[in-house]
Amino acid sequence: MKITFRIWMQDGPNSAGEFVEHAPEGLAPDMSFLEALDHVNESRILSGQRAIEFDHDCREGICGTCGVVINGRAHGPLAATTTCQLHMRSFSDGDLVTVEPFRARAFPVIRDLKVDRSSLDRVARSGGYVSTNIRAAPEANSILVPRHAARAAFDAASCIGCGACVASCKNAAASLYTGAKLAHLSELPQGKIENTLRVVRMVEAMDREGFGSCTNTEACEAACPQEISAHLIARMNRQYNWARLKSLGRKLT
Amino acid sequence: MALPDAKIPDGPIERKWSYYQAHCKLVNAANRSRFQIAVIGTGLAGGGAAAALGELGYSVKAFSFHDSPRRAHSVAAQGGVNAAKNYQNDGDNVWRMFYDAVKGGDFRSREANVYRMAELSVDLIDTCVAQGVPFAREYGGVLANRSFGGVQVERTFYAQGQTGQQLLLGTIAALNRQIDAGRVEMFSRHELLDIVVVDGRAAGVVVRDMVTGEIEAHAAHAVVLATGGYAKIYYLSTLAMGSNATAIWKAHKRGALLANPSFVQVHPTSLPPLGVHQSKLTLMSESLRNDGRIWVPAQAGDPRHPNEIPESERDYYLERRYPAFGNLTPRDIASRAAKERIDAGHGVGPLANAVYLDFRDAIRNHGEDVIRSRYGNLFGMYQKITGLDAYREPMKIAPAAHFSMGGLWVDYELMSSITGLYALGECNFADHGANRLGANSLLQACIDGYFILPSTIGNYLATRLHEPLPDTDHPAFRDATQEAEESVNKLLAVGGSRCVDHFHRELGAILTDRCGISRSGAGLRSAIEDVRRLRREFQQDVKVPGGPREPNSELDKALRVQDYLELGELMCRDALERDESCGMHFREEHQTGDGEAVRNDQSFAHVAAWEHVEGGEAVRHQEQLAFEFVEIATRDYR
Numbered sequence: 001m002k003i004t005f006r007i008w009m010q011d012g013p014n015s016a017g018e019f020v021e022h023a024p025e026g027l028a029p030d031m032s033f034l035e036a037l038d039h040v041n042e043s044r045i046l047s048g049q050r051a052i053e054f055d056h057d058c059r060e061g062i063c064g065t066c067g068v069v070i071n072g073r074a075h076g077p078l079a080a081t082t083t084c085q086l087h088m089r090s091f092s093d094g095d096l097v098t099v100e101p102f103r104a105r106a107f108p109v110i111r112d113l114k115v116d117r118s119s120l121d122r123v124a125r126s127g128g129y130v131s132t133n134i135r136a137a138p139e140a141n142s143i144l145v146p147r148h149a150a151r152a153a154f155d156a157a158s159c160i161g162c163g164a165c166v167a168s169c170k171n172a173a174a175s176l177y178t179g180a181k182l183a184h185l186s187e188l189p190q191g192k193i194e195n196t197l198r199v200v201r202m203v204e205a206m207d208r209e210g211f212g213s214c215t216n217t218e219a220c221e222a223a224c225p226q227e228i229s230a231h232l233i234a235r236m237n238r239q240y241n242w243a244r245l246k247s248l249g250r251k252l253t
Numbered sequence: 254m255a256l257p258d259a260k261i262p263d264g265p266i267e268r269k270w271s272y273y274q275a276h277c278k279l280v281n282a283a284n285r286s287r288f289q290i291a292v293i294g295t296g297l298a299g300g301g302a303a304a305a306l307g308e309l310g311y312s313v314k315a316f317s318f319h320d321s322p323r324r325a326h327s328v329a330a331q332g333g334v335n336a337a338k339n340y341q342n343d344g345d346n347v348w349r350m351f352y353d354a355v356k357g358g359d360f361r362s363r364e365a366n367v368y369r370m371a372e373l374s375v376d377l378i379d380t381c382v383a384q385g386v387p388f389a390r391e392y393g394g395v396l397a398n399r400s401f402g403g404v405q406v407e408r409t410f411y412a413q414g415q416t417g418q419q420l421l422l423g424t425i426a427a428l429n430r431q432i433d434a435g436r437v438e439m440f441s442r443h444e445l446l447d448i449v450v451v452d453g454r455a456a457g458v459v460v461r462d463m464v465t466g467e468i469e470a471h472a473a474h475a476v477v478l479a480t481g482g483y484a485k486i487y488y489l490s491t492l493a494m495g496s497n498a499t500a501i502w503k504a505h506k507r508g509a510l511l512a513n514p515s516f517v518q519v520h521p522t523s524l525p526p527l528g529v530h531q532s533k534l535t536l537m538s539e540s541l542r543n544d545g546r547i548w549v550p551a552q553a554g555d556p557r558h559p560n561e562i563p564e565s566e567r568d569y570y571l572e573r574r575y576p577a578f579g580n581l582t583p584r585d586i587a588s589r590a591a592k593e594r595i596d597a598g599h600g601v602g603p604l605a606n607a608v609y610l611d612f613r614d615a616i617r618n619h620g621e622d623v624i625r626s627r628y629g630n631l632f633g634m635y636q637k638i639t640g641l642d643a644y645r646e647p648m649k650i651a652p653a654a655h656f657s658m659g660g661l662w663v664d665y666e667l668m669s670s671i672t673g674l675y676a677l678g679e680c681n682f683a684d685h686g687a688n689r690l691g692a693n694s695l696l697q698a699c700i701d702g703y704f705i706l707p708s709t710i711g712n713y714l715a716t717r718l719h720e721p722l723p724d725t726d727h728p729a730f731r732d733a734t735q736e737a738e739e740s741v742n743k744l745l746a747v748g749g750s751r752c753v754d755h756f757h758r759e760l761g762a763i764l765t766d767r768c769g770i771s772r773s774g775a776g777l778r779s780a781i782e783d784v785r786r787l788r789r790e791f792q793q794d795v796k797v798p799g800g801p802r803e804p805n806s807e808l809d810k811a812l813r814v815q816d817y818l819e820l821g822e823l824m825c826r827d828a829l830e831r832d833e834s835c836g837m838h839f840r841e842e843h844q845t846g847d848g849e850a851v852r853n854d855q856s857f858a859h860v861a862a863w864e865h866v867e868g869g870e871a872v873r874h875q876e877q878l879a880f881e882f883v884e885i886a887t888r889d890y891r
Contacts (some may be wrong), residue, residue, distance in 0.1 A: 002550060011803075023643055028530060030528055030530075034532070035531070038530075038532060038754070042754065043794055045798050046750070046752065046796070049798065050798045050805075050807075051798060051799070051805075051806060053805075053806055054806075057319065057324055057326070057493040057768055058324075058326065058328065058493040058494075059493070059494060059532065059535075060329060060533075060634065061634065062415065062417075062418055063323075063324045063328050063329065064321075064328075065319065065324045077637050080633070085634070086637075087638070110804055111465055111803070111804040114804060116320070117320060117321065118320065118321065118791075121322075121323075121441075123319050123430050124425075124429050126428075126433065127383075127433070128426060128429060129385075129427065129430045129433075130383065130384055130385045131430060132705075132706075134301070134427060135376065135704070136383070137376075137379040137382065137383035138380045138383070139379055140338070140378045140381075140382040141395045141396055143382055143383075143397050144393070144395065145387075145389075145394050146394050147391065147394065150389065150390040153385070154389075157387050157419060157422060158415060158418070160418070161321065161774060164408075167382045183738065184385065184387065185385050188385050190382070190383055190384075191385045206439075
């Protein structure tokens with residue numbers, strides 16, 4: 001099949017970028033999108049150009065490393081699908097396909113399609129855990145968790161940290177990502193204990209990292225490869241307000 | 254060099270670990286922060302070790318080539334983690350789990366290590382639940398279990414088909430807590446290029462910042478490798494694109510013995526390659542074999558759609574050959590049986606390279622909703638990759654390289670043959686013998702990092718209390734840094750005509766063909782020649798674009814493939830010298846009339862530990878395996 005790629009290239013965070021066009025021979029509908037990019041790179045390298053940089057690893061939709069904006073949509077046209085799980089059969093012969101990095105103030109470009117998402121890690125490090133030491137654990141079945149709560153915690157915890165929610169948000173907010181982590185832990189009895197402090201710390205970390213504010217367009221939910229619900233944002237906001245109220249006049253720590 | 258002592262404690266097997274813990278040396282809590290420990294790799298094993306060491310108060314530097322430790326390939330494990338909790342009241346206990354793993358490994362693993370793995374499995378589930386891992390639960394709120402290959406009890410804990418990601422998020426949360434507390438310093442996008450050894454002890458590491466290309470030296474009192482498996486050497490494998498052997502290979506070249514490198518598991522239920530462009534193979538969890546039935550058309554080359562082939566013309570070959578375990582035979586046996594049918598012309602799919610995994614009966618018996626709730630995400634993944642609906646027609650699956658049982662030789666303390674250098678998780682060889690049972694890899698990675706290393710490393714560091722941190726101005730650091738720089742520059746200077754992937758694909762094809770599911774003396778000898786030839790061609794003709802001081806993924810790949818080209822030869826030599834069939838290592842010369850593997854316990858009940866010789870042939874050492882507690886027997890899943 002014949003596809004023309006328009007791919008964003010940018011040497012570094014402070015350089016100007018531009019689109020380059022490639023219309024490689026030998027694309028097949030069974031190729032994954034990243035295999036098509038490999039294919040573009042192979043022809044670039046053999047003709048003496050440097051490779052286009054992009055992040056990827058497991059190529060089965062679970063590590064969250066890959067992610068580009070394809071024709072204006074984070075991870076491309078299919079719902080609930082990471083870039084690596086997208087296949088060329090989702091495009092038509094003759095299509096022009098524009099490929100850009102996940103753009104956000106909190107995701108500076110490293111090079112080309114590769115961005116620095118360490119801001120998400122710093123949010124997670126601001127209390128996104130249960131404060132228990134390894135081995136300081138009671139017998140597993142002594143903590144009963146209702147099946148629906150375990151399921152809800154799992155659904156929230158299925159976030160792969162790819163950043164598509166941020167890239168698809170006009171405000172570059174990380175509310176879905178943070179809301180998901182908070183929901184995962186607050187659904188479970190073991191995580192509830194520190195929830196007040198956690199929600200305050202994580203929300204403030206989002207602001208510090210330069211993520212925007214949520215204005216409830218729910219574009220994040222539409223782009224999320226794990227179909228995480230935007231309701232978790234409302235829940236985070238309620239928990240945050242409640243925590244702020246509770247903490248009036250006293251310290252959380 | 255002589256093979257070091259494995260340091261297995263005396264006494265009955267069920268008391269060895271507690272005896273060890275009662276007698277090992279300790280580092281006083283107030284002294285721990287004086288010790289700098291470098292942890293390479295932050296998946297379940299490395300992330301868990303870094304978190305546990307941070308909790309204890311050690312100063313830890315953790316390195317990951319990923320942009321975030323949450324990306325480590327542990328994330329991709331699907332089916333579950335085993336533990337001898339006996340929550341199902343089905344007769345499980347630690348001894349049975351130990352026996353299953355020793356037998357599953359075809360009596361080529363160390364009893365004491367395997368017993369400890371089973372023993373600690375019980376604590377692991379408690380720790381994971383406390384971290385907030387959302388395991389599947391029953392309506393009453395208790396934990397749920399399912400069954401996996403090679404066992405007859407239900408001891409596998411799971412979180413849908415994402416158990417690896419959920420366990421890893423627990424580990425990373427614990428790691429994040431230590432980073433937050435300032436006890437672990439995290440270096441993302443850093444790849445290890447060398448281990449520095451001073452006076453026979455690990456003294457630090459040389460790493461490369463994959464954004465700036467800077468090569469840095471970091472000194473440490475002890476170095477912990479937790480860098481995962483090397484099955485990506487086959488190019489087409491279930492592993493992530495970045496998974497590599499560089500750390501263990503560099504350790505090997507600095508003196509660490511590499512054990513049983515040819516023991517690589519081929520997973521029976523991966524998706525088959527769709528064409529020449531294929532870059533990786535996607536695993537379909539073994540848990541699917543709980544409900545799916547594997548078959549091929551009884552008539553070779555049957556062109557009909559699977560749904561049109563009547564029951565009487567289907568060959569459920571696992572149920573036929575292994576009625577006791579049926580579709581849940583261990584992986585080596587299931588893979589071999591699939592290859593046998595495919596080679597005999599019964600393969601299905603456009604390239605006739607697959608077998609069917611059929612859920613028709615399970616859907617009829619339990620309803621589609623139940624099957625969806627058990628495997629929904631796997632069926633969804635299958636649909637995305639193939640465009641086919643597995644609720645309506647059988648999946649097409651095929652064997653794919655998946656897990657390396659081989660790895661750095663370690664003693665009972667998980668210390669390699671270099672003093673102060675430890676290897677955890679998949680990058681060591683210790684627990685799985687010649688074949689790993691499903692859901693034991695997450696287990697081993699977790700317990701190595703959470704429970705074992707934190708005890709054993711103190712036993713070493715306690716003797717180093719008055720030793721200052723090694724100086725990175727020491728000639729050994731300067732030499733290692735310079736060698737790393739040179740190897741980068743050399744690759745960039747070749748300016749040949751073929752991409753790195755070209756060489757990786759060819760290496761993978763050689764190994765898949767001759768050092769994969771089935772091996773022969775003649776095939777292995779020719780593979781060694783071919784790998785050597787390919788290595789020479791790589792040195793003369795690889796093309797790596799870009800420069801050394803910039804983000805350069807092609808350079809990252811070239812550095813890894815360069816090491817794979819050396820490891821590949823050793824894998825073939827190891828397979829050649831092991832003149833028996835055992836576990837996944839199937840030598841065509843050693844089989845029964847009906848194709849079952851024939852072990853040779855007289856000559857090969859040992860671990861082969863290879864010593865690197867600069868400029869010469871590697872030397873093979875043997876660690877004799879003593880079976881004091883289980884009776885060595887022929888595996889029979891019939």
